[in-house]
Amino acid sequence: MRRRVAENLTAYGFLSAALVCFAVFSWYPIARGAVLGFQQADFVTDPAWVGWENFERLFADPLFATAWRNTLLFTALALVFGFVVPFLLAVVLNELRHLKAYFRLVVYLPVMLPPVVAALIWKWMYDPGPGLLNTALRGLGLEGAAWLDSADTSMLSLVIVSTWANLGTATLIYLAALQGIPGDLYEAAELDGANVLRRLWHVTVPQTRFVLLVLLLLQVVATMQVFTEPYVMTGGGPEDSTVTVLLLLYRYAFYYNDFGTASALSLLLLLVLGAFTALYLRVTRKADA
């Protein structure tokens, strides 16, 4: 009995620093965020309860709908590129038996760059005049684009940067999953007369279904919180075409010092992302069982 108490004391001694850090920087902020959404809070006066006023202010802001539309567009485009491309790339890389180490190194290189550096490099490459991108396009006999300078292409441009910078992670995770597929499955499928595309669809995809689904969900949650690229590259322009939910949240909090409305927006974001997180939990739980 006494031994058990002593062991618990030691254990909590070991845990104490972590408990304080989590309490102050995770658990307390979670509760505080929920409360703040219904308060009027700036740095100057004491916070006061305002009911749903913060939410009403958000709904009345024309940028609110714009920000959600832009964020959904970013997420959708990011999935088209950031989900499909790494998978196909991993499938190709898995077939190649030469230069394996080089390919791995190369796709992961941009992941090591600080996102601000990647954003600033691309901002310069997007320059419609001497920029590398339009130069390359003109070299191929194509017409260059206005990229960040036009509301039509600005969001697409941000998606390209974010895909370029992050694709290495997904590619290498898929590659690891592909290597776990037993070779006889392909063998058997081939004997049954399945061609390459059918083997890809009936063997590769089902065998990696779990990893694909998990990365898909994580990617949705991550891309809906996009901030660095629009903040650094466009500031939300041109014509508000790249104002994302997080950029709007940042403006409310740190331009207008309206922490209540910013928190209300956080809660709405949590509601949306919570759905995906719950799905993610279900998927991973099922796999554990």
Added chain:
Amino acid sequence: MRTLIAPGRHRAGYYVALAVTTVVLTAVFVVPLVWVALSAMKPAVELARVPPTVLPRTWTPGTYAEAWDLMDLGRYFLNTIVVAVGVWAVQLAVDVPAAYALSRLKPVLGKGILGMMLLTLMMPAAVLLVPTYLTIADLGLLNNPLALWLLGAANAFTVFLLKRFFDQLPVEVLEAARIDGAGQLTLLWRIVLPLSRPILAVVSIFAVVAAWKDFIWPLLVFSDPARQTLSVALQRFAPDTPVNLLLAGLVLSSVPMIGLFLVFQRHVLAGLTAGSVKG
């Protein structure tokens, strides 16, 4: 091993695919970086030329030194190192004993505590931006790297990875040391840590890389320009710095991470799959 396409078949096709992949991946991922590093050595006038020159017509490698001085990069490097090393040290000092306690000492409520920690992983980072910022402000930690160190220590993923590793350590070794009269602290320091080198390497690299790449938290915490990290300072300088100097600054600030990757490539990539899926 057998993959989608049987090896040895379609010889020519294979080499075409290999060549195309090599060219495309190099063009997409390597050329831009080389292009930036080369362009930084062109004078500003040459950089504005359409179409651009491939190799610098006039080599000005001195731009790198000039950028270093003009933007006072030494200061921002130091600030970033202070943040990254601090995050690493504090995260290990806080999370290793915690994970060890949860894994081996199994205290009352231990499962509940782990659950509460893992719950924070499900919380999108953006949702906690405002309340965490206000908490940091209340504690008087704005413009203090300590804010980022402590924030980094509340990392459930690190606790989870460490705990899972400690769970798999052979019981016999620990029991033997216990019988020899070693206290838990000695046990952790002398026996467990040396056995845990692989996971400590993974966690350390994660911590340093994440801290170096982080943008939004340093942006919020360091309003004082003299304390900012490289990322925050570079985006502040970007609008009114001559392009060649800015490019040189971007290259210089990426060198440590690229170097780290080249040296510890095996660990970085192992960590990617060791954490199974969560990046």
